[in-house]
């Protein structure tokens with residue numbers, strides 16, 4: 001199995017980085033090939049802009065998704081985007097590893113999705129959800145939070161974790177066709193004991209060794225919708 005870990009933390013000694021290192025060690029030991037995109041270390045540019053296109057199909061007005069599609073097809077899209085798309089193409093499993101910022105991913109990771117999930121390859125026309133360009137690949141979120149576990153759930157103060165992360169789980173990964181595995185959450189990380197954090201690393205290794213046993217999250221199938229994307233009755 002080929003695994004791409006996209007990692008977003010500014011501090012190499014952080015616990016989030018320890019989760020990334022645990023994944024590299026565990027997956028490599030199990031015989032899998034692992035590559036890492038360490039976004040802060042790479043100084044990845046997260047800002048989607050007209051500068052991503054060396055040649056424009058319309059020089060007067062930039063429609064980002066349209067230029068993405070054309071620039072990707074012609075090979076004129078920015079080199080850093082091409083390199084990241086090639087890594088995602090290479091992998092069987094994509095892991096996004098990050099600390100929760102404001103109920104979401106840090107800006108650098110959001111920008112990685114904005115720029116790398118290119119129209120034409122990841123989605124386009126009626127190619128999304130189970131028809132998306134990444135169908136056949138799996139995706140996993142692994143993340144740290146300040147919040148405690150009991151703060152997330154149907155009746156909990158912040159609501160369900162999967163609802164909080166809907167823009168990533170559904171709007172990005174499932175939309176692009178990935179089979180989305182249940183996320184791995186490391187709760188209350190800065191406030192628990194060192195031993196508790198070490199236990200989280202052990203639990204994460206266990207999760208990674210059981211990827212094939214996990215039941216993926218459910219998302220729509222285009223088969224259940226008509227040509228205009230109304231639900232079939």
Ligand SMILES: Cc1cc2nc3c(=O)[nH]c(=O)nc-3n(C[C@H](O)[C@H](O)[C@H](O)COP(=O)(O)OP(=O)(O)OC[C@H]3O[C@@H](n4cnc5c(N)ncnc54)[C@H](O)[C@@H]3O)c2cc1C
Pocket residue numbers: 009011013014015016017018098099100101102103104143144145146147148189190194197198
């Ligand atoms: C802008 C912003 C927005 C945020 N929004 C939210 C939010 O919406 N919801 C929420 O819940 N939280 C939120 N947070 C909190 C944030 O998610 C947590 O602070 C973060 O996830 C903690 O992870 P870390 O890797 O940064 O921890 P660190 O502070 O880097 O690490 C915690 C401790 O783990 C230790 N450690 C490192 N490696 C190991 C190891 N191998 N074994 C054991 N211990 C180790 C470190 O030394 C440190 O003492 C937000 C924070 C910011 C800055």
